[in-house]
Amino acid sequence: MGADVETVWWEPGAVCLIDQTKLPHTQAIVRCRSVEEVAEAIRRMVVRGAPAIGIAAAYGMLLAVPDGGAAGAEAVLERLQQAKATLDRARPTAVNLGWATTRMLRAAQWLLQQGAAPDLAARLLEEAHAIKAEDLAMCHAIGEHGAALLPDGARVLTHCNAGGLATAGYGTALAPIRKAHAQGRRVHVFVDETRPFLQGARLTAWELQEAGIPQTLITDNMAGYFMRRGMIDCVIVGADRIVANGDVANKIGTYSLAVLARAHGIPFYVAAPSSTIDLSLPNGDAIPIEERDAAEVTHVAGQPIAPAGVPAAHPAFDVTPHELITAIITERGVIYPPFQEHLARLLADAPGEPAPRGA
Ligand code: MRU
Secondary structure (H helix, E strand, O other): OHHHOOOEEEEOOEEEEEOOOOOOOOOOEEEEOOHHHHHHHHHOOOOOOHHHHHHHHHHHHHOOOOHHHOOOHHHHHHHHHHHHHHHHHHOOOOHHHHHHHHHHHHHHHHHHHOOOHHHHHHHHHHHHHHHHHHHHHHHHHHHHHHHOOOOOOEEEEEOOOOOHHHOOOOOOOHHHHHHHHHOOOOEEEEEEOOOOOOHHHHHHHHHHHHHOOOEEEEOHHHHHHHHHOOOOOEEEEOOOEEEOOOOEEEEOOHHHHHHHHHHOOOOEEEEOOHHHEEOOOOOHHHOOOOEOOOHHHHEEOOEEOOOOOOOOOOEOEEEEOHHHOOEEEEOOEEEOOOHHHHHHHHHHHOOOOOOOOOO
16 A cells, blocks of 8 residues: 555456545445446545546556457447446546546457457456556656656645556656655655645545655645745646636635745746547637535535535536646656647657557
8 A cells, every 4th residue: 555556456347446425434445246336436536636536547548348249349339438438427527537438448349340259358357448548658758757846855745646546657747746755865844734625635645645755734714824934946736627718627725725825926837648648639628517416515524514405516627728837747847838739749658548558
């Protein structure tokens, strides 16, 4: 367990997840044996974080493949299309979910065209394993590129959890911090608790503690105080979707941090793999923002904290306009404005998804 915890893995017939709703005090495993169970685990945030839900959904697609290749290709593809629709609906904001299910569906189409029906399940399992392995490699590369931005003694503020738990391992926003720490540089992390789901307090603080990285946990409304006192050198956050003009959807509260960072002249970095980039949307206004149950605002750990029946709102994400972003740290390097041009070039230069295993 700890900093290198495996968040999502496959056992025959089941997608296995560390239950992130119970961390840090209880380390429980949830085994999902149907597509619907995987979708429900994503909805309930048993697994959360853009890359991690993509990986869970990729494995989840396997639960729609009938054993032994007895069903015809059309019937199998129909089942996979339905599975994709169910999984994609689970959470709307992170593009990694649809990205991963699309990749699995395309791999199935290609394999069936090649007459690989009898071992479709095994071949698709290899594809899901590849999605996970590539994500881990991207996190390490993000760490290398991002660590170069952190001088010795850097004090970094982060929001939500974009660590190993939110990915195949190692994280996105936490990766530069972990690399700099591993390289022997002193880094201190200010961790926003991240109301209302408390990913910062419960998950990021736990990961940093396990990794032995110095930190200070703060409530979200303390960020401006520490910036004003000159105690924050930069902000690094993850992303759920980065669109064509460089606008970024991330955990609710990210936008306010970016405004604060600009007001104090502090660099604001977004760390994300290329699977989080969605050039099909022109700007952040087009990003679907998940609305979650207001009970997550009126209650903490199941305990009511507000008068019974009080109306509450819970948009789970917000959009940070690209003008407020200093740079985007990807696995292929650090991108600076103009983001529209540099993101398009980044994806155009990318080798693209590898062909399905064995192709
Ligand atoms: O609602 P969550 O916990 O899934 O939101 C997670 C975030 O906003 C992360 O910053 C983002 O998904 C990047 S995770 C590497």
